[in-house]
Amino acid sequence: MDVVLPPIMISSGLMPTGSLMKSLIHISNEVASVEKLPFSQFRNISTMIRRIKFLSFLFEDIRETNSPLPPSSLLCLTELFSVIQRVKLLIQRCKGGSSLWGLIQTEFLSNQFHALVKEMGGALDILPLNLLNLSTDTREQVELLHKQAKRVDLLVDPQELQRREELLQIMASNNQKNSRNKGFVDFVKVKEVFSCIGLRSPLDYEEEISKLEAEAEKQAGTGGLIVVSNINNLISLVTYSKSVIFIDRHEEEIKENFKQLSASMNRNQDVSSSSQSILPNIPDEFRCPISLDLMKDPVIVASGHTYDRNSIAQWINSGHHTCPKSGKRLIHTALIPNYALKSLVHQWCQDNNVPLIENSTSSSSKFERSSSKSKLSEKAIEHISATKAAMDAVKMTAEFLVGKLAMGSPEIQRQAAYELRLLAKTGMDNRKIIAEAGAIPFLVTLLSSTDPRIQENAVTALLNLSIFDNNKILIMAAGSIDSIINVLESGKTMEARENAAATIFSLSIISDCKVTIGTRPRAFSALVGLLREGTATGKKDAASALFNLSVYNANKASVVVAGAVPLLIELLMDDKAGITDDALALLALLSGCSEGLEEIRQSRILMPMVIDLLRFGSTKGKENSITLLLGLCKDGGEEVARRLLINPRSIPSLQSLSTDGSLKARRKADALLRLLNRCCSQSHNPVG
Numbered sequence: 001m002d003v004v005l006p007p008i009m010i011s012s013g014l015m016p017t018g019s020l021m022k023s024l025i026h027i028s029n030e031v032a033s034v035e036k037l038p039f040s041q042f043r044n045i046s047t048m049i050r051r052i053k054f055l056s057f058l059f060e061d062i063r064e065t066n067s068p069l070p071p072s073s074l075l076c077l078t079e080l081f082s083v084i085q086r087v088k089l090l091i092q093r094c095k096g097g098s099s100l101w102g103l104i105q106t107e108f109l110s111n112q113f114h115a116l117v118k119e120m121g122g123a124l125d126i127l128p129l130n131l132l133n134l135s136t137d138t139r140e141q142v143e144l145l146h147k148q149a150k151r152v153d154l155l156v157d158p159q160e161l162q163r164r165e166e167l168l169q170i171m172a173s174n175n176q177k178n179s180r181n182k183g184f185v186d187f188v189k190v191k192e193v194f195s196c197i198g199l200r201s202p203l204d205y206e207e208e209i210s211k212l213e214a215e216a217e218k219q220a221g222t223g224g225l226i227v228v229s230n231i232n233n234l235i236s237l238v239t240y241s242k243s244v245i246f247i248d249r250h251e252e253e254i255k256e257n258f259k260q261l262s263a264s265m266n267r268n269q270d271v272s273s274s275s276q277s278i279l280p281n282i283p284d285e286f287r288c289p290i291s292l293d294l295m296k297d298p299v300i301v302a303s304g305h306t307y308d309r310n311s312i313a314q315w316i317n318s319g320h321h322t323c324p325k326s327g328k329r330l331i332h333t334a335l336i337p338n339y340a341l342k343s344l345v346h347q348w349c350q351d352n353n354v355p356l357i358e359n360s361t362s363s364s365s366k367f368e369r370s371s372s373k374s375k376l377s378e379k380a381i382e383h384i385s386a387t388k389a390a391m392d393a394v395k396m397t398a399e400f401l402v403g404k405l406a407m408g409s410p411e412i413q414r415q416a417a418y419e420l421r422l423l424a425k426t427g428m429d430n431r432k433i434i435a436e437a438g439a440i441p442f443l444v445t446l447l448s449s450t451d452p453r454i455q456e457n458a459v460t461a462l463l464n465l466s467i468f469d470n471n472k473i474l475i476m477a478a479g480s481i482d483s484i485i486n487v488l489e490s491g492k493t494m495e496a497r498e499n500a501a502a503t504i505f506s507l508s509i510i511s512d513c514k515v516t517i518g519t520r521p522r523a524f525s526a527l528v529g530l531l532r533e534g535t536a537t538g539k540k541d542a543a544s545a546l547f548n549l550s551v552y553n554a555n556k557a558s559v560v561v562a563g564a565v566p567l568l569i570e571l572l573m574d575d576k577a578g579i580t581d582d583a584l585a586l587l588a589l590l591s592g593c594s595e596g597l598e599e600i601r602q603s604r605i606l607m608p609m610v611i612d613l614l615r616f617g618s619t620k621g622k623e624n625s626i627t628l629l630l631g632l633c634k635d636g637g638e639e640v641a642r643r644l645l646i647n648p649r650s651i652p653s654l655q656s657l658s659t660d661g662s663l664k665a666r667r668k669a670d671a672l673l674r675l676l677n678r679c680c681s682q683s684h685n686p687v688g
Contacts, residue, residue, distance in 0.1 A: 020077055021063045027084050028056035031091065038095045039197040040102035043157050044113040045091055051120065051149070052084060054141045058134070065133045072126045079123035087116055098211040099197040100234050103164050110156045121149030159196075166193050171233060173343075190241050205242040209235055216304055228304045229336055229400070236341040239285045240348070281352070286345050289325050290315060294354070298342050299335035302406060303328050306338050331406045334438050336399050394430055397423065398437035405442040410451055417446060417457035424464035431468035440465065440478050447483040452492035459487050460499045466506040475503075476513055481520060488526040498538035501530050505545035514552040524549070524562035531567055536578045539571070543582040547589060556593035565590065565599045572609050584613065584624035591631035601632055607643055614653040619662055626657065626668040633675050641679040651676070 032053045037045050062069070062077075069077075090112055094102055102109060124146040129139055170190055194200075199208055216231040288295045288308035297309040303323035307315075312335065315324060322329050349355070401423070404416035420439055424431050439461070446458035462480065465471045488500035504523065507513045517523050527549075530542040546564060549555045568583040590596030600606065613625045632640040644650045651673075658669035 017069055017074065020074070020081065021059055024059045024077060024081055024084070025056060025063065027081065027088060028052050028059060031084060031088050032056060034091060034095075036095075038099065038102070040099055040106065040160065041094050041109050041113065041157075044110060044155055045094065047155070048087055048091070048113060048117070051117070051145055052087065054145050055080065055084070057138050058142050061134045061138045062132065067133060070128055070131050072128055073132065076123050076127040080120065083116055083119050083123060090116070096211075098208060098215050098231075098234075099199065100167065100208060100238070101212065101215050101231065103160060103167060103197055104230075104234075106160045106164055107156055110154060114152065114154045117149050117152050121146060121152070124149065163193055163196055171230075171237065187241060187245055190237070191245050194238075194241070199238075202242060205238055209238050209242075212238065229300055229338065232300060232304065232306060232338060233341070236285065236338070236344050240283065240344045283348070286341075286348060294349075295341070295345055298338040298345065300338050301335065302330040302333075302403070306341060309335060334399050334402045334406070336403055337396060394423070394433050395437070398430075398434045398439065402437045402439045402442060405439065405446070410449075410454065413446065413449075414451060414454045414457065417443065417454055417461055421457050421461040421464060424461055428468050431465050431471055435465060435468070435471045435474055440471070440474050440480075444475070444478045444480040444483055447480070447487055450492075452496070455487060455492050456496040456499070459484065459491070459496050459503060463499050463503040463506060466503055469510070472507050472510050472513060476507065476516060481507075481517060481523075485520055485523050485526055488530065489522065494535065494538065497530055498534055498541050501527060501534075501538065501541040501545050505541060505548055508545060508548040511552070514549055514555065517549060518552060518555040518558060521558060521562070524555075524558045524564075528559075528562045528564050528567060531564070531571070536576070540579050540582055543568075543579050543586055547582065547586045550586065550589045553593065556590055557595045559586075560590060560593065560595040560599060565596060566603075569600075569603050569606050569609075572606075572613075580613070581618055581620045581624065584610075584617075584621055584628060588624045588627040588631065591628055597631065600628075601640060607640070607647065611644075611647055611650050611653060614657065615649065619665070622657060622661060623665050623668065626654075626665055626672060630668055630672045630675070633672065633679070638679060641676055645676060645680060 032049055034045075034049060059077075062073075090109075094109065124142070127142070127146075129142065134142075166189065170186070170193065173186075194205075199205055212231055212235045216228050216235070219227045219231065282294055286294055288298075288311050289305070290307055290311040293308065295306070295308040298306050299309045299312065300306050301312060301323055303326050305323055305325045307324070312324075316330075316333050321333075398420070401416045401420050404412050405420075408416060420434060420443070424434050443458045443462050443465075446454050447462075449455045449458065462475055462484070466475055484500050484503055487496050488504065489497075491497040491500060504517060504527070508517055524546070527542045527546050530538050531546070534542060546559055550559050565587070568587050571583045572580055587596075587600060591600055610625045610629060613621050617625060629640075629644065633644065654669045654673050654676075657665045658673060659666070661669060
């Protein structure tokens with residue numbers, strides 16, 4: 001019942017005076033004659049009706065004068081017509097909608113009424129009372145109404161807030177998962193709260209269930225699974241409360257007989273699952289629509305309907321992609337736990353001595369429990385409980401967010417992707433749980449979104465998820481590479497492009513991923529483009545990704561063809577870029593292929609820079625400088641060796657590193673000095 005009231009356009013211009021006054025009087029009388037006000041928003045509605053009655057006196061007086069109206073009056077009256085139309089719509093929704101859902105949203109609805117009163121005051125600002133031929137009483141009433149509307153405060157009924165708090169406590173008791181009183185519901189309190197909002201007979205309860213179901217259907221696909229789940233929880237609560245509160249003596253006797261029968265069976269043998277299917281008095285709401293058995297582990301699917309986990313999992317695993325009850329195609333296959341209904345089922349089983357054997361858990365859940373047990377077997381019980389509770393919370397959150405990704409509006413998808421991005425930022429367990437909830441395919445789909453924030457959040461969430469090695473395989477299997485490359489090439493924001501590069505870097509840690517990405521030449525061109533255009537962080541991400549891909553020999557030539565070499569040499573001179581070591585490392589790696597070696601040797605500005613880095617570079621920079629020089633001087637690099645010998649700083653720098661450098665630097669410096677020594681000997685004693 002998220003009532004968002006857009007302004008109602010009457011027409012592109014102003015209505016004729018006669019038609020306008022007739023319409024105003026008619027709609028004012030409609031609002032003023034509303035009977036049987038709803039319990040929810042009673043004070044706001046009654047106060048609003050009284051205000052509109054005062055306005056109806058104004059409209060009657062203006063019609064009776066039958067004289068031309070100033071333009072400002074017409075504008076004011078036109079705006080008042082729009083306000084009263086929206087007041088009428090809001091009252092109708094409060095009357096015709098669910099009382100419980102209205103109670104949950106009491107502050108939201110109160111704000112709607114408050115906004116309409118403020119608009120009414122704004123319209124009266126431009127009403128020229130001194131130019132209208134009105135009676136003294138009417139003028140005074142309108143002036144008073146105007147003053148009240150201008151200084152009116154938000155009215156949220158304290159009694160409604162208290163009732164809402166009590167209702168939320170009742171709902172929360174159903175969702176408690178770790179307390180001894182799991183599923184306990186105080187039906188005396190339920191009856192009291194329901195009675196306060198007009199639910200007093202079985203018929204009232206049935207009508208409320210119908211209204212909640214209508215609200216759930218309306219919210220599906222727009223309000224997200226969290227809203228639908230909350231409404232379904234209310235439906236479960238009302239349904240079960242109706243059967244408990246209005247149970248008669250005959251049902252009491254049946255219940256007592258059943259208890260005796262169950263006790264007798266428990267003394268002699270265990271109750272099998274097949275015997276449960278023929279138990280009397282199982283409420284229809286507790287039966288799975290597929291198996292017709294008692295739902296031990298109820299879950300909500302994308303359509304908003306509830307099934308037992310085992311039954312719907314078998315349905316989906318057998319290749320079906322539709323809701324068995326509605327026939328609608330399931331947008332996603334995430335199964336959202338219906339904790340409220342599960343608590344009610346558990347309580348019903350406890351009341352009726354029905355053994356509750358957890359046979360409905362999926363194989364994946366069993367695997368998770370056994371895995372968790374083996375890892376935590378030597379830790380304290382308190383820590384185990386806390387860890388399991390935290391994992392359960394992450395799992396439930398991830399499932400809800402995946403549902404929002406699948407069914408929500410762009411605004412909801414943007415928020416869901418952002419929340420998943422944050423959730424995946426820390427902890428391998430979080431990344432594993434999010435992937436198991438089915439987030440990856442939806443995030444890959446959102447990479448093509450035209451909304452910059454959705455795209456940025458989606459690619460960053462995938463980056464965070466890819467840190468967990470198994471997720472790398474899942475991301476690749478979801479067909480993500482081309483979409484990630486598209487973001488890298490032409491993402492809506494620079495951050496999205498840079499995070500796409502970081503994602504490619506993360507994925508390319510796996511050898512098979514290097515090969516797969518290597519078959520897309522666009523990936524190398526896009527990375528080189530980011531190396532040229534990105535921020536310092538973006539340049540580093542691009543260089544790291546290119547380095548990882550170049551570890552696979554077949555990819556080195558593709559990096560060279562994409563134009564990386566001259567750009568990397570330029571970046572060696574760019575102190576602001578801050579990627580000297582990364583550029584050197586990549587150049588050293590590319591010198592391992594003939595195409596890269598040839599292009600690097602052609603550079604006339606590279607040698608002096610590398611020699612300077614031998615003296616002033618970082619430890620890694622010195623190591624990469626020697627590696628690069630050694631590669632350039634080998635295998636036909638006599639010209640490079642001669643240029644190196646001519647430079648007066650090269651030999652002293654190499655000698656210094658051969659004695660004081662790191663182990664790798666000493667080894668490579670010795671090798672390069674020996675090579676230069678041979679080159680020098682040959683030049684003085686040519687072979688002839």
